[in-house]
Amino acid sequence: MIQGAIPLKIAGVGYSVPETVITNDDLTKLYDTSDEWIYSRTGIKERRMVSGNQDAVDLGYEAAKKAIANSGIDVQDIDLIIAASSAPPRLYPTIGCLMQAKLGIKRQIPAFDITAACTGLIYALSIAKAYIACGLYKNILLVATDNNSRLLDWKDRSISILFGDAAGAMVVTASDDGVDDVIALDIRSDGYIGDMIEYPLPGQNCPLVKPCDERESKITMNGKEVYKFAARTVPQFVSEMVEKAGLKAEDIDYLVPHQANLRIIQAIQERLGYTDEQVVVNIEKYGNTSAASIPLALAESVEQGKLKLGSTAILCGFGAGMTYGGAIVRLRKGIC
Numbered sequence: 001m002i003q004g005a006i007p008l009k010i011a012g013v014g015y016s017v018p019e020t021v022i023t024n025d026d027l028t029k030l031y032d033t034s035d036e037w038i039y040s041r042t043g044i045k046e047r048r049m050v051s052g053n054q055d056a057v058d059l060g061y062e063a064a065k066k067a068i069a070n071s072g073i074d075v076q077d078i079d080l081i082i083a084a085s086s087a088p089p090r091l092y093p094t095i096g097c098l099m100q101a102k103l104g105i106k107r108q109i110p111a112f113d114i115t116a117a118c119t120g121l122i123y124a125l126s127i128a129k130a131y132i133a134c135g136l137y138k139n140i141l142l143v144a145t146d147n148n149s150r151l152l153d154w155k156d157r158s159i160s161i162l163f164g165d166a167a168g169a170m171v172v173t174a175s176d177d178g179v180d181d182v183i184a185l186d187i188r189s190d191g192y193i194g195d196m197i198e199y200p201l202p203g204q205n206c207p208l209v210k211p212c213d214e215r216e217s218k219i220t221m222n223g224k225e226v227y228k229f230a231a232r233t234v235p236q237f238v239s240e241m242v243e244k245a246g247l248k249a250e251d252i253d254y255l256v257p258h259q260a261n262l263r264i265i266q267a268i269q270e271r272l273g274y275t276d277e278q279v280v281v282n283i284e285k286y287g288n289t290s291a292a293s294i295p296l297a298l299a300e301s302v303e304q305g306k307l308k309l310g311s312t313a314i315l316c317g318f319g320a321g322m323t324y325g326g327a328i329v330r331l332r333k334g335i336c
């Protein structure tokens, strides 16, 4: 830790999922697939989906309210909002700005969005850590919310089976007892392989200049290569992070991985030598909820008593970019 840096406390977490459940069997109405094919390759049985005008801001708002209530902090004392999303409903106003208004925060605090795909929460936590450490902000709301279902090509059975919609939130504050809840944190990216997962926005369309080559706005993914990248890079990265922190895997109680594919989660679990009870897995019910995946898994497992507080956990994510990152955190009693 930097000399004189202010430690960070994870004060509260919360999550929200839409009501509508779409099962693997439901997807057979769209294309030739089966529950057996999807479940055996991904570990997914069903996912939640927004409907009508509901979007990632609504989901984020519900998750944020719970995280704030659990933190015990007055909403008016929040002095920064960072939202992370791969699929914001608008480029502007940002989710962060909309969240400030929805929460009724009266002061004109800063609010902004970041995009680091499924690693979004870890990236947002790293920014919050730096701001708190230097004393610039004290009470920061992190909201990770995604609604990828609206960007998918619903004729493409290899990608649209994977994603679900959800939100997770975390309130972090300047710690007043000298204990830092972020024991270690590391974020990375490999832009050289960014074309593995893409969602292009419309290109140049001004009739006065050469137009952009035609491209479709939809998520494309080389699933096999993403799988190989994640299964190769993430377990190695996580064990190096643990080692660099001067720890052994057995010093940390739980693993809360990004829920992209059960087989990738199992590869990380195997490398670290964790038991099934130590690894948080909810992909069966929610699919891959992108930026929301880690805080959803964390908050839900605490709420259900599967993850006992007063413990430590490795949060680890990877996603489009390609980005990846991890944090070893202390989970105090009362955060959920």
Ligand code: ACO
Pocket (backbone or CB within 6 Å): 032, 033, 034, 037, 038, 041, 042, 117, 118, 157, 158, 159, 161, 162, 197, 221, 222, 223, 224, 225, 226, 227, 260, 261, 288, 290, 318, 319, 320
């Ligand atoms: N149902 C039935 N058959 C299917 C389906 C489906 N839903 N999808 C593909 N197939 C067929 C294909 O047509 C192909 O048939 P063929 O051999 O006759 O041509 C066969 O199954 C194999 O297709 P692949 O695409 O090669 O399937 P693969 O074994 O790679 O599995 C999967 C696909 C599950 C997507 C896998 O690659 C994977 O999990 N990758 C990782 C994805 C991931 O984690 N992404 C998110 C990370 S980051 C982020 O969220 C931004």
